[in-house]
Amino acid sequence: xxxxxxxxxxxxxxxxxxxxxxxxxxxxxxxxxxxxxxxxxxxxxxxxxxxxxxxxxxxxxxxxxxxxxxxxxxxxxxxxxxxxxxxxxxxxxxxxxxxxxxxxxxxxxxxxxxxxxxxxxxxxxxxxxxxxxxxxxxxxxxxxxxxxxxxxxxxxxxxxxxxxxxxxxxxxxxxxxxxxxxxxxxxxxxxxxxxxxxxxxxxxxxxxxxxxxxxxxxxxxxxxxxxxxxxxxxxxxxxxxxxxxxxxxxxxxxxxxxxxxxxxxxxxxxxxxxxxxxxxxxxxxxxxxxxxxxxxxxxxxxxxxxxxxxxxxxxxxxxxxxxxxxxxxxxxxxx
Amino acid sequence: xxxxxxxxxxxxxxxxxxxxxxxxxxxxxxxxxxxxxxxxxxxxxxxxxxxxxxxxxxxxxxxxxxxxxxxxxxxxxxxxxxxxxxxxxxxxxxxxxxxxxxxxxxxxxxxxxxxxxxxxxxxxxxxxxxxxxxxxxxxxxxxxxxxxxxxxxxxxxxxxxxxxxxxxxxxxxxxxxxxxxxxxxxxxxxxxxxxxxxxxxxxxxxxxxxxxxxxxxxxxxxxxxxxxxxxxxxxxxxxxxxxxxxxxxxxxxxxxxxxxxxxxxxxxxxxxxxxxxxxxxxxxxxxxxxxxxxxxxxxxxxxxxxxxxxxxxxxxxxxxxxxxxxxxxxxxxxx
Numbered sequence: 001x002x003x004x005x006x007x008x009x010x011x012x013x014x015x016x017x018x019x020x021x022x023x024x025x026x027x028x029x030x031x032x033x034x035x036x037x038x039x040x041x042x043x044x045x046x047x048x049x050x051x052x053x054x055x056x057x058x059x060x061x062x063x064x065x066x067x068x069x070x071x072x073x074x075x076x077x078x079x080x081x082x083x084x085x086x087x088x089x090x091x092x093x094x095x096x097x098x099x100x101x102x103x104x105x106x107x108x109x110x111x112x113x114x115x116x117x118x119x120x121x122x123x124x125x126x127x128x129x130x131x132x133x134x135x136x137x138x139x140x141x142x143x144x145x146x147x148x149x150x151x152x153x154x155x156x157x158x159x160x161x162x163x164x165x166x167x168x169x170x171x172x173x174x175x176x177x178x179x180x181x182x183x184x185x186x187x188x189x190x191x192x193x194x195x196x197x198x199x200x201x202x203x204x205x206x207x208x209x210x211x212x213x214x215x216x217x218x219x220x221x222x223x224x225x226x227x228x229x230x231x232x233x234x235x236x237x238x239x240x241x242x243x244x245x246x247x248x249x250x251x252x253x254x255x256x257x258x259x260x261x262x263x264x265x266x267x268x269x270x271x272x273x274x275x276x277x278x279x280x281x282x283x284x285x286x287x288x289x290x291x292x293x294x295x296x297x298x299x300x301x302x303x304x305x306x307x308x309x310x311x312x313x314x315x316x317x318x319x320x321x322x323x324x325x326x327x328x329x330x331x332x333x334x335x
Numbered sequence: 336x337x338x339x340x341x342x343x344x345x346x347x348x349x350x351x352x353x354x355x356x357x358x359x360x361x362x363x364x365x366x367x368x369x370x371x372x373x374x375x376x377x378x379x380x381x382x383x384x385x386x387x388x389x390x391x392x393x394x395x396x397x398x399x400x401x402x403x404x405x406x407x408x409x410x411x412x413x414x415x416x417x418x419x420x421x422x423x424x425x426x427x428x429x430x431x432x433x434x435x436x437x438x439x440x441x442x443x444x445x446x447x448x449x450x451x452x453x454x455x456x457x458x459x460x461x462x463x464x465x466x467x468x469x470x471x472x473x474x475x476x477x478x479x480x481x482x483x484x485x486x487x488x489x490x491x492x493x494x495x496x497x498x499x500x501x502x503x504x505x506x507x508x509x510x511x512x513x514x515x516x517x518x519x520x521x522x523x524x525x526x527x528x529x530x531x532x533x534x535x536x537x538x539x540x541x542x543x544x545x546x547x548x549x550x551x552x553x554x555x556x557x558x559x560x561x562x563x564x565x566x567x568x569x570x571x572x573x574x575x576x577x578x579x580x581x582x583x584x585x586x587x588x589x590x591x592x593x594x595x596x597x598x599x600x601x602x603x604x605x606x607x608x609x610x611x612x613x614x615x616x617x618x619x620x621x622x623x624x625x626x627x628x629x630x631x632x633x634x635x636x637x638x639x640x641x642x643x644x645x646x647x648x649x650x651x652x653x654x655x656x657x658x659x660x661x662x663x664x665x666x667x668x669x670x
Contacts, residue, residue, distance in 0.1 A: 005435040010465025023437075024461060027444040028451065032424075032459035040459035042424055044483060045382035053426035053479055057464045089367075089377055091388035093477045095430070100340040102358075109362040116363065124367035124375035126359060129392045130345025131668065135472035140464075142428045144388055144479035148379060333466065 008328025012221025012267075015328055038217060039083035041149065048149040050085040052076060055093075055142040059333040061108070064177040065192025068141055069108035071269060073115035073123075074197050075220070075335060076145040081202040082216035082272050084154050085147030087119060092126040092143055097136035108139065119197035121145070156211040157277075161237060161305040163214060164281035166274040168201060168288060169194070169296035170247040171224050175266035175331050176255050191252055196270030200292040205274075209284055215275040218268070220335055225264040225323040227273050228301075228311045233325070236308045241301035241323070244316045264313070265326055267334040275303065343663025347556025347602075350663055373552060374418035376484065383484040385420040387411060390428075390477040394668040396443070399512045400527025403476055404443035406604060408450035409532050410555070410670060411480040416537040417551035417607050419489050420482030422454065427461040427478055432471035443474065454532035456480070491546040492612075496572060496640040498549060499616035501609040503536060503623060504529070504631035505582040506559050510601035510666050511590050526587055531605030535627040540609075544619055550610040553603070555670055560599040560658040562608050563636075563646045568660070571643045576636035576658070579651045599648070600661055602669040610638065 008015045025034065032040040039052035054075050061068040073090060080087040092112070096105070116123060174193040179185070198218065205213060219227045224246070232239045248256075248263045256263045270293055276284050281299060288294035301314075311323040343350045360369065367375040374387035389410050396403040408425060415422040427447070431440070451458060509528040514520070533553065540548060554562045559581070567574045583591075583598045591598045605628055611619050616634060623629035636649075646658040 003437055005431045005433060005437065005440065005465055007433050007465050007467060010431070010463060016463065019463060020461075023441060023444060024463070027448040028427075028458035028461070030457045030459065032457060033461070037460075040424070040426075042459060042481070044379050044384050044423075044481065047380035047382045049379050049384075049481075051424055051426060051479075051481060052460050053428045053477065054462045055428040055430050055464045055477060057430060057466050059470075088379075089375070089386055091375075091386060091479050092363075093388045093390040093428070093479070095390050095392060095475055096340045096345070098340060098342050102338055102340065105340065106358060109358060113362040122365045122367060123363035124365065124377060125372075125387050126355075126363070126368070127389045128345060128351065128354060128359075129390045129475075129668075130340055130342050131392050131472060131475075132342060134469070135394075137466060137470035140430055140466075140475070142388065142390060142477035142479075144386075144426050144428070144477075146377070146379065146384075146386060146481065333464075 007332045011329025011332060012226060013326040013328050037083055038079040041083065050080050050083045050147040050149060052079040053142065053144040054079065055140060056335055057140050057333050058335050059137065060181055061138055063181045063193055066195040067108055067111055068139060069112040070115035071195050071335065072141040072143045073112050073119060074195050074269065076143040077119045077121060078198045078218045080145050080147035081199040082218050084206060085149045086203055087121050087145055087147045087199050089124045089146040090121050090143055092123055092141060094128045095136055095140040096130050097138055098130055098133045100138055119199055152210040153206040155214045157214065159214045159231065159237065159275045159303055161303050162278045163275050163303045164278055164299050165301040166276060166285055166297060167300045168271055168294050170249050171268055171271060172248060172252050172256060172263035172266035174269040175334050176252050178334055179331055189251060189255065191249065194268055194270035196293045198270060198272055198293060201294045204291055205288065208287055209280060212280045212284065213274055213276050216272050218272040220267050220269060221329055222326060223265040223267055225311065226325055229325045232309055232311060234309060238304045238307040239301060239311045240304055241311065241313050243313050245298050245300045247296055247298060264323060269335065342667045346664025346667060347561060348661040348663050372418055373414040376418065385415050385418045385482040385484060387414040388477065388479040389414065390475060391670055392475050392668050393513065393670050394472065395516055396473055398516045398528055401530040402443055402446055403474060404447040405450035406530050406670065407476040407478045408447050408454060409530050409604065411478040412454045412456060413533045413553045415480050415482035416534040417553050419541060420484045421538055422456045422480055422482045422534050424459045424481040425456050425478050427458055427476060429463045430471055430475040431465050432473055433465055433468045435473055454534055487545040488541040490549045492549065494549045494566065494572065494610045494638055496638050497613045498610050498638045499613055499634050500636040501611060501620055501632060502635045503606055503629050505584050506603055506606060507583060507587050507591060507598035507601035509604040510669050511587050513669055514666055524586060524590065526584065529603055529605035531628045533605060533607055533628060536629045539626055540623065543622055544615060547615045547619065548609055548611050551607050553607040555602050555604060556664055557661060558600040558602055560646065561660055564660045567644055567646060569644060573639045573642040574636060574646045575639055576646065576648050578648050580633050580635045582631055582633060599658060604670065
């Protein structure tokens with residue numbers, strides 16, 4: 001029996017799931033929360049809105065391709081987007097450690113400002129707390145967000161066998177970019193985080209193919225493999241992924257091999273999984289490729305009635321291996 | 336020139352105000368944020384909603400009369416309430432330090448659950464992050480919240496000279512209750528935090544006196560004196576408070592004297608200031624006294640055209656002293 005919080009409780013894997021199922025859900029049990037979506041879908045009077053929250057504790061706060069500030073904006077924008085909504089309003093809650101340099105704070109704020117402009121959202125409310133030196137770690141940022149939903153964007157039917165699984169580009173870049181910085185690895189690397197506002201990709205898709213996308217989730221903590229597991233977990237559906245169709249940068253793969261990491265379990269910050277109805281799969285894929293952050297999209301697998309609750313990775317040689325949910329995360333504090 | 340974050344930047348006083356005005360506002364400049372309200376008043380399609388966020392870093396997390404969990408629920412409920420709205424939905428973002436005892440987490444979750452039931456709100460979305468031992472301080476909780484607004488509840492006119500200032504009970508109990516615990520003071524004290532869901536007081540007021548309340552703010556960080564200063568700061572209005580009409584518990588006052596603290600600057604978690612039109616003042620006060628958390632309400636002063644931007648405390652002997660905005664807070668990490 002575990003009696004204390006472990007780092008893995010925050011890793012997005014099995015321990016996180018258990019913590020939520022055994023402790024948080026019983027405390028706050030209600031139909032909104034029980035869906036365990038990236039956002040809650042709420043009724044505010046006559047309007048459907050989405051509501052989400054995420055705290056960012058990434059270490060280090062500055063990494064190749066970004067910093068904690070834009071990550072906090074895009075992360076919440078993405079959670080709202082994969083919940084079939086248009087991100088509108090963001091709140092920011094800063095917890096800053098005494099002694100944090102103000103010029104670093106300014107740098108973070110500037111990139112948050114630019115991120116807001118790029119994503120078309122507004123920070124409308126905020127809070128700042130300061131904790132004593134040694135009681136925090138530089139800077140933590142919580143962002144919550146509200147989006148608006150048009151009824152016709154929502155899926156007409158839930159995911160079903162035969163549905164295609166689409167992905168909008170290479171996996172593992174964010175995690176590996178952070179990892180190389182954190183560990184001061186003696187390697188020359190051009191890998192940068194893929195942090196990106198996915199509403200620029202998803203909103204046009206929702207408008208072009210209303211009701212045709214059956215599920216979306218961004219592949220952050222725990223990576224692609226964990227997200228696909230969450231989709232089929234406790235359902236009568238299984239999933240098959242085709243290894244050769246999952247794009248991984250060559251240098252990212254090389255670093256994963258060097259470090260003994262599986263890119264399918266590494267966090268992304270600009271990649272989402274799309275479950276779409278079989279018939280529309282190709283058409284949606286072609287349109288995705290014309291959109292921002294969609295150029296490298298591909299069909300990476302499908303849902304199947306076989307091996308329910310399981311994710312199978314099919315190798316080019318015809319073999320297969322089970323992709324299980326990890327206990328924790330290979331890289332803590334990745335977002 | 337300060338180049339690093341100080342504890343006082345989080346204290347709710349001048350340094351917090353400067354941080355917001357000089358750094359946060361320029362970054363996120365927009366009409367919603369510039370109002371600097373306790374919540375943002377937003378338009379979600381055809382509905383008016385409020386949106387607010389607060390991170391709770393209170394030390395210690397368990398204190399006489401409550402813990403960080405219910406504080407995080409009530410604090411956000413109160414921010415939505417003083418923004419003329421009915422609190423509905425709450426998000427929770429936990430940042431937990433590795434090694435935090437799970438039974439303490441359970442205790443916090445149970446009191447959050449009870450707080451939600453009492454306040455009539457639902458936790459609909461959440462997030463949990465874990466940081467390494469020594470990189471946090473037990474547990475930090477962010478809550479954001481959404482409320483709904485009925486047009487008629489909103490003030491018909493802004494605060495004006497002659498308006499009465501109402502307060503719903505004794506000040507400084509929260510800060511002193513936390514302080515006695517934190518410092519292990521060798522005193523027997525029965526002072527407990529006043530943490531409370533003020534929607535139970537405010538909603539009935541809004542329904543009974545729609546449009547008659549001109550401003551509300553809960554007197555948290557920086558206490559009563561700071562809140563009144565925020566109301567008149569940079570306006571053509573001044574404020575006079577009548578010292579003998581501001582309720583302070585005898586034992587709270589005694590501890591303040593002992594510690595050299597001014598109760599008017601000490602944080603509360605269940606007290607709000609109400610600016611109401613002169614003519615309705617007495618009627619509103621009488622109704623407040625019949626409501627939960629309103630029994631000890633009183634008229635504590637009024638807005639005046641004299642000494643604009645200043646808060647003057649009138650003593651029973653006819654003297655007066657200026658209540659200025661403090662630089663930081665007398666007690667850091669009080670919420």
